[in-house]
Amino acid sequence: MSDKPASVGEEVLYEVKDHVAVVTLNRPDKRNAVNGAVASALGWICEETERDNDVRVVILTSSLESTFCAGADLSEISKGNAQSLSTKEGGFAGFVRYPRSKPWIAAVRGNALAGGCELPLACDMIVAADNSRFGLPEVKRGIYAGAGGVFRLPRSLPRNVALEIVATGDPLPADRMYQLGLINRMVPSGEVMGEAHALASQISVNAPLAVRKSLEVARQAYDGTEEELWKTSGEAAAVVFSSEDAKEGPRAFLEKRAPVWQGK
Known part of the structure; x- marks a missing residue:
C-alpha cells in the first residue's frame, strides 16, 4: 500500500x-x-x-x-x-x-x-x-x-x-x-x-463478491466473443458459488432474515 x-x-x-x-x-x-x-x-x-x-x-x-x-x-x-x-x-x-x-x-x-x-x-x-x-x-x-x-x-x-x-x-x-x-x-x-x-x-446490501464478479463479466460484454464470455462467466460463477456468501444468502432467505455478508 x-x-x-x-x-x-x-x-x-x-x-x-x-x-x-x-x-x-x-x-x-x-x-x-x-x-x-x-x-x-x-x-x-x-x-x-x-x-x-x-x-x-x-x-x-x-x-x-x-x-x-x-x-x-x-x-x-x-x-x-x-x-x-x-x-x-x-x-x-x-x-x-x-x-x-x-x-x-x-x-x-x-x-x-x-x-x-x-x-x-x-x-x-x-x-x-x-x-x-x-x-x-x-x-x-x-x-x-x-x-x-x-x-x-x-x-x-x-x-x-x-x-x-x-x-x-x-x-x-x-x-x-x-x-x-x-x-x-x-x-x-x-x-x-x-x-x-x-x-x-x-x-x-447485496453480496460484495457476487457484485464484483458479476460486474467483472458485465464490463467485458462488448470486448469478447460469446465463447470467451461463456468461459469468463463460468470462471466467475465458480468463484461465487464456492463462496461463504453463496451459502449465507439462501440460508438467510429460508430463515427470513437479512443476510450477513463476509465478502468471501
Missing part, C-alpha cells in the same frame, strides 16, 4: 460510511481541474477502496454545484507538468484506467466537459443533475480526448450521436443523455447526492 498523499483530505475529500465511500473533488478555485495532486489522490483512493473490505460501493462527486470537473488543469500543462496529471496504473487523474473491481457511481452536478466528462465515463453508473451537461470539446482547441472519451462514448450511446459529440465538440444536456441511456438517474441538483446514496444502498 502506497503512502497516503497529503492531497487526500484537501484537493480530494474521502470518507467511508455504511459500506459506501464518497470521493469529492475539491479544487473550487480551479473548477476541480485535475492537477498532479488530484491524480495522486485519486490513484491512492482507488488502491485504498480496493483494499478496504468495508467499502462495497464508491461515489465520485464534486464540491461545486456549477462544475463537476473542468478536466485537465491547463496551467499545469503550460508549465510542462502534463505528465503529473496521470499515474502509471490509473492513467489520467489516476483514475480512468485503474483496474477497479467495485462499482463506482458518478454523482454529477453542472458541467462535465473534456477530462471532466471522461471521469464519469470511467465509472459504472451516473446520477446527474437535470441542469448538467456532458461533452468532449477537445476538437475545438485542436487537441484530443485521450482519457477514454472517444471510445467510451460510442459504447454508451447510439453510434451516430456519439460521433456527433466527438466531431462537433458540442455538449449535450442531461435530459438528452438520460433519454439515450448514458445517465442512470436524473434529479434536481440538490437531490443528486441523495439519489446517488440511494443507488449505492441498493447495491451495498
Whole structure:
C-alpha cells in the first residue's frame, strides 16, 4: 500500500460510511481541474477502496454545484507538468484506467466537459443533475480526448450521436443523455447526492463478491466473443458459488432474515 498523499483530505475529500465511500473533488478555485495532486489522490483512493473490505460501493462527486470537473488543469500543462496529471496504473487523474473491481457511481452536478466528462465515463453508473451537461470539446482547441472519451462514448450511446459529440465538440444536456441511456438517474441538483446514496444502498446490501464478479463479466460484454464470455462467466460463477456468501444468502432467505455478508 502506497503512502497516503497529503492531497487526500484537501484537493480530494474521502470518507467511508455504511459500506459506501464518497470521493469529492475539491479544487473550487480551479473548477476541480485535475492537477498532479488530484491524480495522486485519486490513484491512492482507488488502491485504498480496493483494499478496504468495508467499502462495497464508491461515489465520485464534486464540491461545486456549477462544475463537476473542468478536466485537465491547463496551467499545469503550460508549465510542462502534463505528465503529473496521470499515474502509471490509473492513467489520467489516476483514475480512468485503474483496474477497479467495485462499482463506482458518478454523482454529477453542472458541467462535465473534456477530462471532466471522461471521469464519469470511467465509472459504472451516473446520477446527474437535470441542469448538467456532458461533452468532449477537445476538437475545438485542436487537441484530443485521450482519457477514454472517444471510445467510451460510442459504447454508451447510439453510434451516430456519439460521433456527433466527438466531431462537433458540442455538449449535450442531461435530459438528452438520460433519454439515450448514458445517465442512470436524473434529479434536481440538490437531490443528486441523495439519489446517488440511494443507488449505492441498493447495491451495498447485496453480496460484495457476487457484485464484483458479476460486474467483472458485465464490463467485458462488448470486448469478447460469446465463447470467451461463456468461459469468463463460468470462471466467475465458480468463484461465487464456492463462496461463504453463496451459502449465507439462501440460508438467510429460508430463515427470513437479512443476510450477513463476509465478502468471501
